Amino acid sequence: MKRQIFNLNGKITFINNEPSKPSPNLPVSIYLAKLVEDVARITNLSININSTTGGLHSKTSFHYHGMAIDINLIDGKKIDDPANFSNVQKFQLAASQHKDIGECFGPFINIRKRGNKKTQKPQMRTKHLNHLHISSQR
Numbered sequence: 001m002k003r004q005i006f007n008l009n010g011k012i013t014f015i016n017n018e019p020s021k022p023s024p025n026l027p028v029s030i031y032l033a034k035l036v037e038d039v040a041r042i043t044n045l046s047i048n049i050n051s052t053t054g055g056l057h058s059k060t061s062f063h064y065h066g067m068a069i070d071i072n073l074i075d076g077k078k079i080d081d082p083a084n085f086s087n088v089q090k091f092q093l094a095a096s097q098h099k100d101i102g103e104c105f106g107p108f109i110n111i112r113k114r115g116n117k118k119t120q121k122p123q124m125r126t127k128h129l130n131h132l133h134i135s136s137q138r
Helices: 030-043 082-096 122-127
Strands: 047-051 068-074 101-105 110-114 117-120 132-136
Touching: 030 047, 030 068, 030 082, 030 132, 068 082, 082 101, 082 132, 101 122, 110 122
Parallel strands: none
Antiparallel strands: 047 068, 068 132, 101 110, 101 132, 110 117
């Protein structure tokens, strides 16, 4: 079952970083939607989702199944802005601890979770220095 992510009164925006491309405000897994909304509420951080089911990803990507998003801004600042590192860490930590997390890749945390088993994926860091990749397990 899929639904759109609620914008939480503007805390969550959906601006594609490629203006000619469609809005990333598309239906995703209900578990992913709740995960993202929960983490935005818990951390009290605003986020911009710049990719959901579109864009270019690996051919086995959860994006194509509505189970992954990419975030390029937190509190209006880029993920790779050194002035934003504490917010990025805060968001990644909360996301990585959510019960429905499947993948949390970014500058600070790079884990994959299947069932109750978490696996560190340090090799994913270099591909996720300027955005966060968040996926759900279902």
